[in-house]
Amino acid sequence: MLRKMIALLVAMVAGFCFLSTPVSAETLELLTWKGYAPTVLVDKFKAETNIDVKVTFTNNEEMIAKLRATRGAGFDLAQPSQDRISSVQEKYQIYQPIDISKINADQIITSMLDAVKKNTNVAGKPHAVPFCWGTDGLVVNKKLAPNASDYTDLLNAAYEGRVSYRLKRPTLIAMAFAMGEDPFAKYSDPVAYKALMDKIGQALIDNKKLVQNYWSNGDALIQSMRANEIYVAMAWDNGGWKLHEENPDIDFVAPKSGAMGWIDTFAIPAKAKNPEAAYKWINFMLRPENAAIFTNLEKCGTASKGAIKLTDASVRANFERSFSDADIDNIKWYPPVPANLESIEGMVLDKVKASK
Amino acid sequence: MKPGIRWGLVIFISPVLAWLTLLIVLPQVDMFIMAIRAENPLGEMGFSLGNFKLFFLEPIYWRTFARTAIFSVLVTFLTFLITMPVAFYITKVVSPKFQGFLAVLVLMPFWVSELVRVYGWMILLRESGVINHFLLKFGVLEQPMEMLYNDVAMVMGLVYTSMLFMLVPLLSALESLDNNLIEAAYDLGGNVWSIAMRIVIPHCLPGIVSGSIVVFMLTLGNYLTPNLMGGKNGLWFTEQIYNQFIASFNWNQGSAFGFLLLILSSGIIWLGLKLTHQRLGKVVQ
Numbered sequence: 001m002l003r004k005m006i007a008l009l010v011a012m013v014a015g016f017c018f019l020s021t022p023v024s025a026e027t028l029e030l031l032t033w034k035g036y037a038p039t040v041l042v043d044k045f046k047a048e049t050n051i052d053v054k055v056t057f058t059n060n061e062e063m064i065a066k067l068r069a070t071r072g073a074g075f076d077l078a079q080p081s082q083d084r085i086s087s088v089q090e091k092y093q094i095y096q097p098i099d100i101s102k103i104n105a106d107q108i109i110t111s112m113l114d115a116v117k118k119n120t121n122v123a124g125k126p127h128a129v130p131f132c133w134g135t136d137g138l139v140v141n142k143k144l145a146p147n148a149s150d151y152t153d154l155l156n157a158a159y160e161g162r163v164s165y166r167l168k169r170p171t172l173i174a175m176a177f178a179m180g181e182d183p184f185a186k187y188s189d190p191v192a193y194k195a196l197m198d199k200i201g202q203a204l205i206d207n208k209k210l211v212q213n214y215w216s217n218g219d220a221l222i223q224s225m226r227a228n229e230i231y232v233a234m235a236w237d238n239g240g241w242k243l244h245e246e247n248p249d250i251d252f253v254a255p256k257s258g259a260m261g262w263i264d265t266f267a268i269p270a271k272a273k274n275p276e277a278a279y280k281w282i283n284f285m286l287r288p289e290n291a292a293i294f295t296n297l298e299k300c301g302t303a304s305k306g307a308i309k310l311t312d313a314s315v316r317a318n319f320e321r322s323f324s325d326a327d328i329d330n331i332k333w334y335p336p337v338p339a340n341l342e343s344i345e346g347m348v349l350d351k352v353k354a355s356k
Numbered sequence: 357m358k359p360g361i362r363w364g365l366v367i368f369i370s371p372v373l374a375w376l377t378l379l380i381v382l383p384q385v386d387m388f389i390m391a392i393r394a395e396n397p398l399g400e401m402g403f404s405l406g407n408f409k410l411f412f413l414e415p416i417y418w419r420t421f422a423r424t425a426i427f428s429v430l431v432t433f434l435t436f437l438i439t440m441p442v443a444f445y446i447t448k449v450v451s452p453k454f455q456g457f458l459a460v461l462v463l464m465p466f467w468v469s470e471l472v473r474v475y476g477w478m479i480l481l482r483e484s485g486v487i488n489h490f491l492l493k494f495g496v497l498e499q500p501m502e503m504l505y506n507d508v509a510m511v512m513g514l515v516y517t518s519m520l521f522m523l524v525p526l527l528s529a530l531e532s533l534d535n536n537l538i539e540a541a542y543d544l545g546g547n548v549w550s551i552a553m554r555i556v557i558p559h560c561l562p563g564i565v566s567g568s569i570v571v572f573m574l575t576l577g578n579y580l581t582p583n584l585m586g587g588k589n590g591l592w593f594t595e596q597i598y599n600q601f602i603a604s605f606n607w608n609q610g611s612a613f614g615f616l617l618l619i620l621s622s623g624i625i626w627l628g629l630k631l632t633h634q635r636l637g638k639v640v641q
Binding site for chain 1: 416419420482483484502504505555583587588589591597599600601602603604605606607
């Protein structure tokens with residue numbers, strides 16, 4: 001009896017070991033945002049390089065938490081926003097410096113590459129290269145909310161029960177700009193920054209009854225706007241443009257106080273197993289024809305030089321429709337976030353969510 | 357039996373011990389160490405009880421916890437109220453042929469994941485959803501009504517999610533109840549109410565308490581349902597922990613909250629056992 005038991009146990013252990021043996025094909029573990037690795041391009045990459053891309057979808061905060069938990073292991077490439085890299089890197093060392101010589105810099109828009117290299121510079125070395133960019137602003141149903149033109153309309157009683165935004169830091173910062181403040185100027189002064197955030201938080205609490213729901217999932221928001229449950233939302237431009245294709249009443253509006261500009265990047269985690277594949281993927285994705293495929297699908301501009309010429313006319317039309325020249329000059333690009341501001345913002349966001 | 361190492365026992369108990377130490381005890385110890393450390397204003401890590409202090413000093417944290425605990429007790433009670441008649445019907449009323457079938461019917465929704473079930477409720481309840489569609493069609497409502505994103509929807513979702521965990525212990529408790537006791541009580545002039553209160557419930561009490569513990573703990577630790585169905589007001593304590601870990605990057609604070617959740621919920625269960633005069637050892641059998 002006992003012998004049988006032991007034999008069974010041994011067989012089970014052996015079975016597990018056998019099952020968990022990795023398959024020999026080369027893989028790239030990619031930690032990214034939803035939509036950033038379209039199947040078409042994953043298949044094309046596989047055909048070109050014989051590397052399987054395994055994609056995990058997430059957002060900025062979870063990306064950092066995942067890499068922090070493993071001290072930068074488990075993924076070969078991550079795509080955080082450029083402003084969330086330097087302070088995190090200083091504190092937790094989750095990325096490795098990027099070797100620019102392995103990047104095909106000719107195919108990247110120079111000003112964007114330089115800006116990202118500068119903003120992600122830690123200990124004299126750049127830690128990321130740009131991939132794509134876009135803005136946060138308002139997505140408005142122009143038939144039902146014809147006058148919504150700034151973030152303050154999210155607090156406008158005329159749209160009671162028809163408003164939605166995320167309880168995340170971009171909302172606080174955008175609202176600060178709409179109230180005539182400059183939160184970026186207070187980044188270096190935690191006391192003043194906290195006072196400003198408390199003020200914004202109070203404004204959000206006072207107007208909480210106007211909110212239909214705080215969205216956290218882009219698809220759910222698009223669904224609610226499609227069903228006319230929401231008239232005004234703070235959201236990404238590409239979401240608004242996707243809705244515009246289905247329903248011309250809905251469109252992205254660059255707010256008067258400035259759309260919030262973000263750049264998402266490529267950064268290689270500290271303990272990446274296959275950094276060579278990561279470099280291959282970066283160069284592959286930034287090749288103009290591939291970047292154009294991505295832009296056509298996601299309505300989101302890239303850092304690839306010349307890709308814009310290859311994109312559909314409708315994608316370019318989106319941009320021209322929503323942004324005048326003045327709107328473009330007014331885009332507020334996120335500077336790198338200093339450490340510890342997140343906990344100030346987190347407290348304010350908790351208070352907003354907990355209030356009645 | 358001769359003294360010495362009992363290999364049979366060692367073989368059977370070692371996976372359990374390994375499971376407990378590696379997956380429960382060690383992470384808890386690590387969490388505790390993290391919870392009693394905090395950053396001082398200079399950004400250096402050191403020993404501190406500040407994480408625990410913040411919970412009691414900052415009203416939003418303990419209020420969120422209180423809210424979560426009160427709602428969990430309410431959900432547990434509602435689950436009991438709904439499942440008790442169902443369990444009684446399945447074990448005592450319906451013909452034995454259909455017992456298994458009915459139990460499977462209750463079980464069935466649990467074959468799909470919680471997320472799918474919650475989304476199902478959201479499709480039914482949302483403003484442009486199924487229920488509103490029919491209410492409008494039959495003229496009950498003139499304007500679609502928002503039924504999602506409030507406490508009622510959230511409690512309903514939580515009750516639905518936890519019904520099975522109350523039903524199973526109740527079924528087994530009721531099965532051991534002798535039908536003759538109920539018949540005798542009727543013969544002696546008992547009515548439905550007195551029989552329920554003096555025979556059925558006292559007999560099932562261990563089952564009720566064990567079901568309640570499971571439901572209470574699952575509800576308290578739920579993240580998905582309050583978040584998705586409770587909407588803008590549905591702040592649950594688990595979400596506070598998530599926010600500390602993910603949004604504020606403050607793992608130490610999050611660990612402290614996790615620990616407080618463990619201690620406070622254990623305290624509430626201890627209180628519940630005392631009030632119902634049950635012993636944990638008996639209840640979990």
